Amino acid sequence: MRVLILGSGIIGTTSAYYLAKQGHDVTVIDRQNSVALETSHANAGQLSYSFSSPWAAPGLPLSLIKWMFSKYPPLVVNPNLNSETVKFLYQMLKNCNSKSYEVNKSRMVRISNFSKKCLLELEKDEDIFYEQRKQGSLLLFKSAKQIENIKKDLSLLEKLNIQHELLDLNGCIQAEPGLHHVKSEFTSGLRFANDCTGNCYLFTNQLYKKCLEMGVKFEFNTQIEDIQIEKERISSIKTNRGEFDSDSYVVALGSYSSKILSKIGINIPLYPVKGYSITLPVLNNEDAPQSTIIDDTFKIGITRLGNNIRVAGTAHLTGYNLELREKSLSLLKHGLNRLFPYATGKCDDMKFWAGLRPNTPDGPPIIGSTPYSNLYLNTGHGTLGWTMSLGSGKLLADIISGIEPEISAEGIDMSRFNYSNKTLLNYG
Ligand SMILES: Cc1cc2nc3c(=O)[nH]c(=O)nc-3n(C[C@H](O)[C@H](O)[C@H](O)COP(=O)(O)OP(=O)(O)OC[C@H]3O[C@@H](n4cnc5c(N)ncnc54)[C@H](O)[C@@H]3O)c2cc1C
Numbered sequence: 001m002r003v004l005i006l007g008s009g010i011i012g013t014t015s016a017y018y019l020a021k022q023g024h025d026v027t028v029i030d031r032q033n034s035v036a037l038e039t040s041h042a043n044a045g046q047l048s049y050s051f052s053s054p055w056a057a058p059g060l061p062l063s064l065i066k067w068m069f070s071k072y073p074p075l076v077v078n079p080n081l082n083s084e085t086v087k088f089l090y091q092m093l094k095n096c097n098s099k100s101y102e103v104n105k106s107r108m109v110r111i112s113n114f115s116k117k118c119l120l121e122l123e124k125d126e127d128i129f130y131e132q133r134k135q136g137s138l139l140l141f142k143s144a145k146q147i148e149n150i151k152k153d154l155s156l157l158e159k160l161n162i163q164h165e166l167l168d169l170n171g172c173i174q175a176e177p178g179l180h181h182v183k184s185e186f187t188s189g190l191r192f193a194n195d196c197t198g199n200c201y202l203f204t205n206q207l208y209k210k211c212l213e214m215g216v217k218f219e220f221n222t223q224i225e226d227i228q229i230e231k232e233r234i235s236s237i238k239t240n241r242g243e244f245d246s247d248s249y250v251v252a253l254g255s256y257s258s259k260i261l262s263k264i265g266i267n268i269p270l271y272p273v274k275g276y277s278i279t280l281p282v283l284n285n286e287d288a289p290q291s292t293i294i295d296d297t298f299k300i301g302i303t304r305l306g307n308n309i310r311v312a313g314t315a316h317l318t319g320y321n322l323e324l325r326e327k328s329l330s331l332l333k334h335g336l337n338r339l340f341p342y343a344t345g346k347c348d349d350m351k352f353w354a355g356l357r358p359n360t361p362d363g364p365p366i367i368g369s370t371p372y373s374n375l376y377l378n379t380g381h382g383t384l385g386w387t388m389s390l391g392s393g394k395l396l397a398d399i400i401s402g403i404e405p406e407i408s409a410e411g412i413d414m415s416r417f418n419y420s421n422k423t424l425l426n427y428g
């Protein structure tokens with residue numbers, strides 16, 4: 001079968017890889033001149049299989065109020081609120097209760113666990129280098145309140161069978177020796193030994209090469225403008241380079257998926273949550289992070305990627321806007337200096353970057369079929385698209401190929417948003 005994938009971020013590329021492995025004739029189109037040049041480009045590098053959690057958690061409403069008065073707020077809302085931002089916040093807040101949190105988290109954990117399994121299989125099948133490290137992750141706490149909050153989550157971690165270990169100060173230093181300089185900045189941590197790290201951009205490029213070897217065609221510099229419909233099916237994709245037709249179509253356009261889908265009556269709730277990262281060379285290995293640390297105080301991730309450190313964070317609700325924000329740069333530098341003050345030199349070689357996380361208000365991505373029989377979605381991976389990418393690609397490939405998936409797709413497709421299929425099909 002011919003399959004046309006829209007988007008060559010990590011999600012479009014993993015989808016292409018698995019579909020090609022299953023024998024399909026795959027083409028990928030993207031407006032950039034190569035793969036992973038938008039949100040998949042410089043993320044925090046965490047493969048957070050054990051720490052897959054929705055933002056919509058019971059403590060969020062109170063935190064939002066607290067952050068309004070904070071010097072370095074992890075979440076910033078543009079004061080010129082538009083209706084999309086209000087709607088997203090409202091839908092997210094509706095999910096901030098224990099029951100929804102548990103349901104949403106278990107769906108994310110299902111896809112993350114599957115992704116880890118897929119990664120181990122992929123590494124057996126392919127020789128692939130992406131600055132990977134398998135040294136776990138460490139969630140670091142400073143205040144007693146933070147530890148109290150996480151304790152509420154521990155029973156859920158037990159229930160979901162997620163391996164974790166509470167560490168005292170010395171335990172944290174044992175896991176990340178570079179922290180020994182800053183003993184007053186944290187008191188304890190939660191370690192997830194099964195988590196990994198790696199460079200998502202490198203990984204996507206390596207998978208791209210494997211795709212080319214399998215005969216996948218990539219059409220770059222191609223701006224997707226519209227989706228054409230005939231008799232309740234997709235007939236072609238209109239681009240600045242003409243029309244592309246296929247038997248089946250996959251939308252993997254990250255934050256832009258909802259823009260294109262709304263043209264054919266599919267209204268999925270996606271919001272482009274902007275985040276920032278800095279990347280700097282390591283100066284002193286022994287003072288640098290060895291794996292990945294999530295600083296619970298400022299909600300930033302600090303990850304070792306080869307000879308570099310990547311620091312990422314901020315959830316900035318400001319629509320489709322990629323401007324680099326000085327205050328977020330200060331937050332990231334402050335976060336790094338607070339925990340690893342001697343790891344890097346001057347910031348002359350620093351790269352500052354921003355990307356738009358394709359967030360759903362409940363947390364899990366949107367993977368699977370649509371009311372159009374030959375159109376599929378693989379999008380909405382929000383904060384954890386790199387982590388969930390392989391499982392998402394494999395799940396989608398199985399659905400398209402009619403193979404029984406290894407995990408249930410329950411609660412992961414668009415039907416959970418209760419939009420009426422009948423209304424949608426009237427667009428056809
Ligand atoms: C600061 C930050 C830190 C993060 N840290 C992590 C982390 O540590 N771990 C983790 O798992 N996840 C992390 N994420 C999330 C992760 O990066 C995303 O979930 C993931 O990259 C989304 O991948 P995607 O393929 O869906 O989107 P993208 O990578 O954005 O790909 C979409 C593609 O569609 C193309 N496109 C869009 N519109 C059009 C159009 N009209 N025509 C043609 N092409 C188009 C784009 O060019 C792009 O290549 C982070 C994100 C940010 C911003």
